Amino acid sequence: MSTPTRLALQPAVTARPLTGFEQTLAGGTLQRVEAKEFVFVEGDAASHVYRVETGAVALFRVLADGRRQIVGFAYPGDLIGLGTEGEHVMNAQAIKPTRLRSLPVSGLHRILAQDPSLGFKLYQAIARELASARDLMLTTGQRSATERLVSFLLAFSRRNARIGQDPTAFELPMTRADIGDFLGLTIETVSRTFTKLKTMGLIELPHSNQVKLVDVSALKSLADGDDQDL
Amino acid sequence: MSTPTRLALQPAVTARPLTGFEQTLAGGTLQRVEAKEFVFVEGDAASHVYRVETGAVALFRVLADGRRQIVGFAYPGDLIGLGTEGEHVMNAQAIKPTRLRSLPVSGLHRILAQDPSLGFKLYQAIARELASARDLMLTTGQRSATERLVSFLLAFSRRNARIGQDPTAFELPMTRADIGDFLGLTIETVSRTFTKLKTMGLIELPHSNQVKLVDVSALKSLADGDDQDL
DNA sequence: CGGAACATTGACCCATGTCAAGTGTCGTGG
DNA sequence: CCACGACACTTGACATGGGTCAATGTTCCG
Numbered sequence: 001m002s003t004p005t006r007l008a009l010q011p012a013v014t015a016r017p018l019t020g021f022e023q024t025l026a027g028g029t030l031q032r033v034e035a036k037e038f039v040f041v042e043g044d045a046a047s048h049v050y051r052v053e054t055g056a057v058a059l060f061r062v063l064a065d066g067r068r069q070i071v072g073f074a075y076p077g078d079l080i081g082l083g084t085e086g087e088h089v090m091n092a093q094a095i096k097p098t099r100l101r102s103l104p105v106s107g108l109h110r111i112l113a114q115d116p117s118l119g120f121k122l123y124q125a126i127a128r129e130l131a132s133a134r135d136l137m138l139t140t141g142q143r144s145a146t147e148r149l150v151s152f153l154l155a156f157s158r159r160n161a162r163i164g165q166d167p168t169a170f171e172l173p174m175t176r177a178d179i180g181d182f183l184g185l186t187i188e189t190v191s192r193t194f195t196k197l198k199t200m201g202l203i204e205l206p207h208s209n210q211v212k213l214v215d216v217s218a219l220k221s222l223a224d225g226d227d228q229d230l
Numbered sequence: 231m232s233t234p235t236r237l238a239l240q241p242a243v244t245a246r247p248l249t250g251f252e253q254t255l256a257g258g259t260l261q262r263v264e265a266k267e268f269v270f271v272e273g274d275a276a277s278h279v280y281r282v283e284t285g286a287v288a289l290f291r292v293l294a295d296g297r298r299q300i301v302g303f304a305y306p307g308d309l310i311g312l313g314t315e316g317e318h319v320m321n322a323q324a325i326k327p328t329r330l331r332s333l334p335v336s337g338l339h340r341i342l343a344q345d346p347s348l349g350f351k352l353y354q355a356i357a358r359e360l361a362s363a364r365d366l367m368l369t370t371g372q373r374s375a376t377e378r379l380v381s382f383l384l385a386f387s388r389r390n391a392r393i394g395q396d397p398t399a400f401e402l403p404m405t406r407a408d409i410g411d412f413l414g415l416t417i418e419t420v421s422r423t424f425t426k427l428k429t430m431g432l433i434e435l436p437h438s439n440q441v442k443l444v445d446v447s448a449l450k451s452l453a454d455g456d457d458q459d460l
Numbered sequence: 461c462g463g464a465a466c467a468t469t470g471a472c473c474c475a476t477g478t479c480a481a482g483t484g485t486c487g488t489g490g
Numbered sequence: 491c492c493a494c495g496a497c498a499c500t501t502g503a504c505a506t507g508g509g510t511c512a513a514t515g516t517t518c519c520g
Contacts, residue, residue, distance in 0.1 A: 059514065061368060064454050069371045071364045083357045118345025122354035127313045130356060133363040134301045134320075141299045141370055141414040184371040189508055190274060191468055206470065207468060224294050375476070406499065419476060421500055438499060
């Protein structure tokens with residue numbers, strides 16, 4: 001699990017941008033985290049909230065026997081560390097070189113006192129987070145490896161569309177192992193499923209981390225069920 | 231899926247009691263729902279928040295091919311309908327005769343204006359909800375049928391302990407099908423796993439819905455990984 | 461150039477899904 | 491009070507998707 005270079009602290013929760021909160025956070029401290037460095041680990045005191053500026057962070061828990069469940073990835077604009085008070089229940093580890101802006105929770109409380117509407121905004125932010133957690137449950141719950149991986153790729157595509165980037169070609173910041181631990185599959189199954197989609201002509205893989213969606217509608221019908229955010 | 235007797239409306243989210251909010255809700259309208267009746271369905275306008283007084287409610291989504299993913303059960307004291315604005319993304323169906331107290335969302339907003347701290351309370355309530363959704367992901371993600379079912383039973387046990395009831399004997403309000411759709415297993419696997427636990431002498435099943443935990447520590451070690459709330 | 465980390469591929473096996481009876485249990489109507 | 495039907499649960503036999511173990515390929519970086 002590599003060197004847990006702890007950096008800071010707070011309960012784990014991703015969330016979409018949060019206007020109003022934004023300005024405040026803009027004043028926060030900017031920090032760099034190398035790939036594989038931890039932002040915080042389970043049990044750390046929950047003292048800061050972070051916004052990812054560049055890079056990507058994985059949020060996960062580890063079971064007693066070492067299996068790892070990634071509960072989400074945080075990309076630029078996402079918040080991590082929102083959630084419980086007290087101790088972190090989650091680990092947050094950068095999966096590539098990442099810049100974060102942090103705000104101490106104490107500061108958050110100060111702002112809350114000044115701007116009462118912030119509480120409601122936090123509530124909305126975390127509600128969105130909950131929705132995406134439930135989407136993952138849906139994805140993970142009773143679907144086949146192919147359905148899971150395709151849902152994952154389509155979620156990526158949607159995210160790209162939202163931020164104005166090419167929804168049919170993107171670079172995956174995470175390894176097969178990360179994807180597997182996110183979707184509840186093994187590395188091998190993830191790999192085989194990628195190969196299968198490639199063979200079916202639905203995607204192309206110029207490099208193992210670069211995905212091109214060739215037949216989006218076929219992919220959509222493969223994903224079948226609902227699936228939304230992730 | 232039986233008669234969808236719609237009753238009311240709001241996005242789906244369970245949550246633990248919520249002091250302060252409590253009094254307000256106490257003034258809400260009390261209503262009865264029969265087993266299998268719907269409190270709200272996907273697509274309904276999200277107009278009310280409910281607190282379960284007695285009974286139990288299942289929250290679920292349905293995939294295109296008919297598979298059903300239950301994302302949570304709401305028991306007495308739990309709130310449902312907190313979450314998104316707009317339309318429900320979830321179905322809420324009583325699994326036994328249930329009494330609910332409801333508060334229109336408009337009322338919620340009015341109170342929010344008067345009591346700004348409520349926003350933060352809502353935030354905390356939903357954060358707890360998120361934590362339990364993530365626990366379910368953990369349970370569902372990469373664990374065996376036995377681990378899943380045992381985690382489920384232990385979560386029930388913990389809930390009972392919390393509300394001052396016997397943590398070693400309880401009645402399950404839901405069917406095997408419900409449990410299966412919650413844990414991502416088939417009815418048959420759920421049934422077989424119950425039988426297996428019984429054969430191993432870890433539980434007793436006086437009736438199929440009545441569970442007695444005989445060897446809790448053995449069960450705990452079977453559940454292995456973390457698991458918390460559910 | 462060499463080694464480490466990641467990814468792919470193959471062969472095999474097992475847990476769980478699927479299909480199909482069969483067995484309670486409960487409520488209703490005769 | 492019994493008989494029937496509906497439903498939920500259990501159990502068995504079989505099929506299969508994906509996990510496991512192992513070998514090989516590829517990419518990247520020192």
